[in-house]
Amino acid sequence: MRILATVLAATLALAGCASVVEQDPPMQPASSAADVDLSDPAKKDIAMQLVSSAENSSLDWKAQYSYIEDIGDGRGYTAGIIGFCSGTGDMLELVRAYTDEVPGNPLATFLPALEAVNGTDSHEGLDGFPEAWEAAASDEAFQAAQNAERDRVYFDPSVALAKQDGLGILGQFAYYDAAVMHGFEGMESIRDVALGDAETSDEVTYLNAFLDAREEEMRKEEAHEDTTRVSTAQRVFLDDGNLDLHLPLAWHVYGDAFLIPAE
16 A cells, blocks of 8 residues: 555655655555546445435435534534534635625625634524524535535545545545544544554555544544444445445444445
């Protein structure tokens, strides 16, 4: 895997071997669809369904633009297709982007309050905000803004990093799903732990180490201590050797069973 070649090259350089040139070792039990990644429309739709099963207990991810509630995880309101949060900054950035496109939208007047509560779980100044969110969700411009912010902050950088690391489609999804929950930097921290634990260029071994580190990170928060979005979903696909997320896919999250049938 490229990640481990990078670490080795850096270590040798620090030891005075600056002339060492990084080379990409061949993938060993790699995914087979080398020309297809998670950005492929069909694969991306599978990724959205997998995330929605965990975030909203539904495969109908396009019905989640209007979703909003406080789930009591210390992040304030959680809303939309991937759980943008009023306490973590991504909801603020989303509403700013939407307001740039549609200045008179129902959420624009809440920007000062969103700026004030960023970094907290407070609802101060957000009276009527859930209703405004639900009203805005019928606007195709707001739906497009949610899609764009999801891709800019989470999906695109996660897929790019996973591809840089030499990972196939399942690995790309594992990075993306971790970024949705923990933030992109949080996902990078999980990756760092996995790199130290895996000590191999074998993709399956590395992904097991990544999922182990992900579950350990989830258990640090009471709101996320149920790790089934990993243990009875991604881990199932990995154990089955389904590194390309071929259909059908069957998994469980939070006790609910889900199936994406073969086409």
